[in-house]
Amino acid sequence: MAKITIIGAGAMGSALVMPLTRNGNEVRLWGSPLDDEIIDALKAGENHPKHKFPLLKDVKTFYSTQMKEAIDGADIVIMAITSDALGDVFEQVVLYLQPGMIVGSVTKGFNSDHNGNIVLLPEILKERVPEVLKDKIPFVFVAGPCKAIEVLWEVPTSVTYASTNIEAAKSMQKAAMTNVYRVDVTTDVISTELCAAMKNAYCVGLGMAEGFFKREKGYLHKNTKGALFTFALSEMAILATALGGTLAPVYGLPGAGDLELTGEAGRNRMLGEAIGSGLSASQAIAKMKDEGITVEGYPAINFGYLVAKELAKQGKLQIERLPLLKGLYEILYEDAPAYKSVELLLQECTGAYS
Amino acid sequence: MAKITIIGAGAMGSALVMPLTRNGNEVRLWGSPLDDEIIDALKAGENHPKHKFPLLKDVKTFYSTQMKEAIDGADIVIMAITSDALGDVFEQVVLYLQPGMIVGSVTKGFNSDHNGNIVLLPEILKERVPEVLKDKIPFVFVAGPCKAIEVLWEVPTSVTYASTNIEAAKSMQKAAMTNVYRVDVTTDVISTELCAAMKNAYCVGLGMAEGFFKREKGYLHKNTKGALFTFALSEMAILATALGGTLAPVYGLPGAGDLELTGEAGRNRMLGEAIGSGLSASQAIAKMKDEGITVEGYPAINFGYLVAKELAKQGKLQIERLPLLKGLYEILYEDAPAYKSVELLLQECTGAYS
Known part of the structure; x- marks a missing residue:
């Protein structure tokens, strides 16, 4: 059992609550400033406004102002933020990271790095890691055929977790894999993210x-x-x-x-x-x-x-x-x-x- | 320009009439004993009964009794027969083959060879070639995403022609390829037919x-x-x-x-x-x-x-x-x-x- 914080309460972030909770992890869902209504609804025990589907009750929800509490003591922090906002939100997240925490990401795409080059999203995350945490935060990237709502429905699904640190990929696999949410691992982050x-x-x-x-x-x-x-x-x-x-x-x-x-x-x-x-x-x-x-x-x-x-x-x-x-x-x-x-x-x- | 005989007037056989005729080849369409109504309709200038679509007028049609005339002088003979009947029909076809004629095949699947082993269709054809023609009849196998009716509609299409004799594949490519019916060639017959x-x-x-x-x-x-x-x-x-x-x-x-x-x-x-x-x-x-x-x-x-x-x-x-x-x-x-x-x-x- 692990403590897992999901950053972003949109479609994919909230869908991951399902397998992670089923596996007995402590799951926390942090909503971005745009997700206030989602968090309101979830706190009120209503369906998730995007999926029109309930989340498992065990998930702990946090408003955007509560990032510190949401991340505190987590083993895994999963970024589930749109590709254009990913860098900005991660700049806040790094403030609360501790050495050894695994950072997962379900966001896919390209963006401009600090030098103005177009890069895949792993670079956007890596360049924001403070010197003191360098090489102490393994990243795991999620890809594969996976519609969020079908994860909530517990439809049989297979995805790939990619990390240059295979142990980190396996830790996140162990935390997330259920009978119906299946996870393969690879060390090839580049090819995985290029395809994504x-x-x-x-x-x-x-x-x-x-x-x-x-x-x-x-x-x-x-x-x-x-x-x-x-x-x-x-x-x-x-x-x-x-x-x-x-x-x-x-x-x-x-x-x-x-x-x-x-x-x-x-x-x-x-x-x-x-x-x-x-x-x-x-x-x-x-x-x-x-x-x-x-x-x-x-x-x-x-x-x-x-x-x-x-x-x-x-x-x-x-x-x-x-x-x-x-x-x-x-x-x-x-x-x-x-x-x-x-x-x-x-x-x-x-x-x-x- | 080549003389091309298509053996089988069903969906795929008759669809090939389109690119082959557009390229100025002399195209002959032979109907199996089950295709009499199709040949009747085509001779009467009606739509092809399977496609509900007209074939180009230039195609010459032949009834099942006219195989000799249909194949006489052909450069390429294309088998377009269901997989279970392929061997039987090809046993007739070989009676009229001459050295150097190319045999194409659009049929896909498995069947039993003469020893009772399950084999891919190239083997079914090859074991029926008489000794005197051995190594004198190159085979070309057609595969790829290709619905017959869309070939008749002249929808942009890409297929693969596979032959251990690359020159034969290229000859058939040259005969068939148009602006919209595109043909790639490969020497890997095994993998092509396994996938097909x-x-x-x-x-x-x-x-x-x-x-x-x-x-x-x-x-x-x-x-x-x-x-x-x-x-x-x-x-x-x-x-x-x-x-x-x-x-x-x-x-x-x-x-x-x-x-x-x-x-x-x-x-x-x-x-x-x-x-x-x-x-x-x-x-x-x-x-x-x-x-x-x-x-x-x-x-x-x-x-x-x-x-x-x-x-x-x-x-x-x-x-x-x-x-x-x-x-x-x-x-x-x-x-x-x-x-x-x-x-x-x-x-x-x-x-x-x-």
């Missing part, structure tokens, strides 16, 4: 193939989606290895598994569908912005392409080997026509990776 | 995850599907390499790509959904048999498991490394309860392949 970020980007392409159905002729484009799925995997493999990662996570739960899940439904796919059905990217993004919908895949395409160009500059990959990412960038950021671009893409991609 | 056969088997498992939604609580099981998808890929990799194949087709169009497509819709998924929603496997299979629906994934699970056990006997793999295939066998052939079995499966599979 890029699957959102590539999923926008899968969504376009779904959207083509809504064009004039009404033809399904499942062949196109299957091909784009394959090429997305191939490009994640190129990106992951150029960054120094291995192939196993790409073809495992963080890559293939999560891309499959993400291609089934969700906001990234929805953006792609809107574009595939005929809206220009600017129209589709403006529309989703109006509706208050944030789409992680949209910045991920830009950030992923910037990272790729930087890797190309360093001689670590050839940018021509990423025709799908380039095409997605042109569609999303230069309003290239989606259907024609995808047709051309498939011409380029077929045979490009072998 | 086994993706149907594993798709039944993906269908179960979809079917769980229809159980009492009405919970989606997309996490489960994403995990099963990943583990299916891992097991196809184990099977393909044990047979002597490489990993590229597994993570390429024949494996990952076609598994993604097959998991979207179709009869294999439908069988899985029926079982997932609560029917026993025997009930679900009996029901589909009553409705005249053949499900390739059902025998593929049995054949695949037999092949795996034979490989294990030969020391080429450990059967314990295939918990998903074993579980699917138990559900489909021993009426093991699907939900409980999948839950146990995921426990075993998570971490089993790394």
Whole structure:
């Protein structure tokens, strides 16, 4: 049994309450300043406002002003904050960390580090660790096909915990793994996090193939989606290895598994569908912005392409080997026509990776 | 420009008429004894009865009695016959083959060879080549995410042509590839065909995850599907390499790509959904048999498991490394309860392949 603090009471943070509590851990859920209503509802014994589903009663809830109490004495602190706010919140969290505490993170994506470089989120966390704690806080990153609500429903789920400190990954695995929430471990953080970020980007392409159905002729484009799925995997493999990662996570739960899940439904796919059905990217993004919908895949395409160009500059990959990412960038950021671009893409991609 | 004879006027055979004709080849479509109505309709200028879609007018159609005329002078003969009838029809075809003719095949699956061993379809074809033509007939096998009707619709599609004779694969690629029907080539026939056969088997498992939604609580099981998808890929990799194949087709169009497509819709998924929603496997299979629906994934699970056990006997793999295939066998052939079995499966599979 461990004491575990979850930082962020949104969808994924609160879902983790389920397996962690089932395993008999002491679980604390800290709400960010944006989560006040969630904490209010939970304290009142109501359903979680996002999931419309109750959390297990044993969880202790904390308001944003109570971070010190929430973290005090914890064995594991799990960051479950949106990617853009992750650095800011972690700057507060480090104030309360003690040597040997494990920091987990379920947040995925890219962001700018202190030097203005686009990096994967592990870097955003690491650069905020004070000198006195350096190498004393192991990080564990969570990836794989996992919709939060299904964790609450206790649907059979398999995820990957990645850490360069395998003992830390195993400790968190031991704390979280139940009969239905299964956890694999890996030391390949780079490849795991690259996939976690890029699957959102590539999923926008899968969504376009779904959207083509809504064009004039009404033809399904499942062949196109299957091909784009394959090429997305191939490009994640190129990106992951150029960054120094291995192939196993790409073809495992963080890559293939999560891309499959993400291609089934969700906001990234929805953006792609809107574009595939005929809206220009600017129209589709403006529309989703109006509706208050944030789409992680949209910045991920830009950030992923910037990272790729930087890797190309360093001689670590050839940018021509990423025709799908380039095409997605042109569609999303230069309003290239989606259907024609995808047709051309498939011409380029077929045979490009072998 | 080449002369190309398609043997079998069913869904995939007749769909290939589209890219082959668009490329200016002389295309001949031979109907099996079961295809008489199809040939009648095409000769009358009507839609293809299966696709409800017209074929290009230039195609020459032949009844089953006209095989000699259909094959006479052909450069490429493409087998598009159901897997159970493939051997019998090919025994007729070889009577008309000339040295140097390329034989393509779009049929996928397993069958018994002359010694009673379960083998992939390339073996079924090869053992029927007369001595005098041995090594003079190169074979090319087609795989990848490709629904026939979408080829007729000219939806952007990417497939793989596999041949131990790369020049033959390239000849057929040259004959068939258009702006929208894209063709990659590989020399890895084993891995390509293993994936082509086994993706149907594993798709039944993906269908179960979809079917769980229809159980009492009405919970989606997309996490489960994403995990099963990943583990299916891992097991196809184990099977393909044990047979002597490489990993590229597994993570390429024949494996990952076609598994993604097959998991979207179709009869294999439908069988899985029926079982997932609560029917026993025997009930679900009996029901589909009553409705005249053949499900390739059902025998593929049995054949695949037999092949795996034979490989294990030969020391080429450990059967314990295939918990998903074993579980699917138990559900489909021993009426093991699907939900409980999948839950146990995921426990075993998570971490089993790394």
